[in-house]
Amino acid sequence: VPSLDYPPPIQRLILQLKSLPGLGPRSAERLALWLMQHGDDRTEPLARSLLDLGTLVEACGQCGFFIEKGAACLLCDNEKRNARLICVVEQAADVLRLERSGAYRGMYHVLGGKLSPLDNVTPEDLSIASLVTRVQHTGSEEVILALGSDVEGEATAGYIAEALRPTGVPVSRLAQGMPAGGALDHVDELTLFQALQGRLKMQ
Amino acid sequence: VPSLDYPPPIQRLILQLKSLPGLGPRSAERLALWLMQHGDDRTEPLARSLLDLGTLVEACGQCGFFIEKGAACLLCDNEKRNARLICVVEQAADVLRLERSGAYRGMYHVLGGKLSPLDNVTPEDLSIASLVTRVQHTGSEEVILALGSDVEGEATAGYIAEALRPTGVPVSRLAQGMPAGGALDHVDELTLFQALQGRLKMQ
Numbered sequence: 001v002p003s004l005d006y007p008p009p010i011q012r013l014i015l016q017l018k019s020l021p022g023l024g025p026r027s028a029e030r031l032a033l034w035l036m037q038h039g040d041d042r043t044e045p046l047a048r049s050l051l052d053l054g055t056l057v058e059a060c061g062q063c064g065f066f067i068e069k070g071a072a073c074l075l076c077d078n079e080k081r082n083a084r085l086i087c088v089v090e091q092a093a094d095v096l097r098l099e100r101s102g103a104y105r106g107m108y109h110v111l112g113g114k115l116s117p118l119d120n121v122t123p124e125d126l127s128i129a130s131l132v133t134r135v136q137h138t139g140s141e142e143v144i145l146a147l148g149s150d151v152e153g154e155a156t157a158g159y160i161a162e163a164l165r166p167t168g169v170p171v172s173r174l175a176q177g178m179p180a181g182g183a184l185d186h187v188d189e190l191t192l193f194q195a196l197q198g199r200l201k202m203q
Numbered sequence: 204v205p206s207l208d209y210p211p212p213i214q215r216l217i218l219q220l221k222s223l224p225g226l227g228p229r230s231a232e233r234l235a236l237w238l239m240q241h242g243d244d245r246t247e248p249l250a251r252s253l254l255d256l257g258t259l260v261e262a263c264g265q266c267g268f269f270i271e272k273g274a275a276c277l278l279c280d281n282e283k284r285n286a287r288l289i290c291v292v293e294q295a296a297d298v299l300r301l302e303r304s305g306a307y308r309g310m311y312h313v314l315g316g317k318l319s320p321l322d323n324v325t326p327e328d329l330s331i332a333s334l335v336t337r338v339q340h341t342g343s344e345e346v347i348l349a350l351g352s353d354v355e356g357e358a359t360a361g362y363i364a365e366a367l368r369p370t371g372v373p374v375s376r377l378a379q380g381m382p383a384g385g386a387l388d389h390v391d392e393l394t395l396f397q398a399l400q401g402r403l404k405m406q
Contacts, residue, residue, distance in 0.1 A: 004277060004278070004298070004302045005299065006269055007259070007269050007270055007274075008271070009252070009260050009271070013252040013253065013256060016249045020238075021233065021237050022230055026388075027225055029296060030224070030225065031224065033294065033295060033296055034223070035253065035256060036269065036295075039256075043253040043256050043257055044253075044257070045219055046219045046220075046250075049215045049216040050216065050238065050246040050250040050253075051246065051250050052215070052216070053212060053216060053239050053242075054242060054246055054247070057213060057239060066209055066239065092236060093232065093233075093236055095207070096207060096209070099207045100206065112240075
């Protein structure tokens with residue numbers, strides 16, 4: 001006798017949810033049953049939002065922050081921002097965190113991660129080559145590396161500083177106001193503000 | 204100047220995710236960006252699974268467990284199970300937990316919750332009236348109340364026992380093998396097995 005299980009459509013949803021970051025098997029099951037019980041009023045808007053991501057959103061070809069497809073980038077196409085200042089961050093969410101600190105009015109460059117040999121993330125997986133090209137063509141006055149102060153963040157900062165050395169453009173990194181081992185996720189806006197204000201010259 | 208935010212499609216997804224049980228604003232944002240970065244390969248199957256719930260799955264009209272639309276109920280239509288034994292549970296997930304314990308081969312009745320005045324859950328919100336009717340028409344030999352041993356579970360068990368008294372059918376509840384204050388979510392299969400074996404007669 002095969003043991004009883006949920007109907008296949010519910011099993012498939014649990015499988016999908018379980019594979020998302022931060023959701024274990026129990027949370028996935030609880031979530032799937034909650035969605036089942038709440039019906040189309042909840043599942044349809046969520047499904048629609050998921051499908052909209054692929055059709056309506058893309059990454060800006062220059063800075064890597066998210067834009068609506070076909071729309072101008074609110075960061076790159078803003079003439080009030082200093083186009084000769086480039087702030088390098090690991091991920092798009094970091095852009096919002098820096099914007100909310102109010103300490104920065106230049107451009108951004110989203111790397112898409114940080115160097116991590118253990119996870120097979122090499123320089124080719126990050127937008128480092130395009131950063132070097134961008135700095136060369138922009139006549140940048142400074143590149144600020146706003147990366148986490150964990151081991152991978154420090155290693156990534158060192159690698160990028162080295163890659164930018166031939167351009168002669170000054171490279172700085174966030175001040176040591178950041179807590180040791182902390183990612184940008186985990187600091188408040190004041191800490192970020194202080195870290196930006198007290199940034200240190202690297203070369 | 205309005206402060207920078209994600210494009211509206213990403214904001215809408217974050218809003219949808221944030222409203223799910225167990226997902227806070229930070230997890231919702233992280234999940235939305237993860238989905239955005241992984242693209243259609245991840246969002247489309249998840250969206251499809253969500254839409255399938257409403258079109259492919261329904262609750263069995265008798266026991267309340269989930270079935271594929273139009274299909275027979277694997278529990279109610281199984282002639283090898285004892286149709287005169289009814290086990291009452293709070294939610295569909297509890298059916299699977301009891302099945303996995305291997306201690307039970309009767310029928311089920313999913314209440315759809317437990318009595319909770321604070322959350323405005325009254326007897327009319329649960330399938331208690333249909334349980335009484337079902338017991339009357341089936342000629343049941345016993346009704347087992349497999350509810351959590353928290354305050355609401357105990358109150359619900361007491362209310363159902365009272366409602367079934369006129370039928371004259373014996374009503375039992377799970378043995379005190381369950382940890383105090385625990386819901387069926389939180390006990391292992393062995394504890395459930397022992398609790399079923401040692402169930403106590405209520406009237």
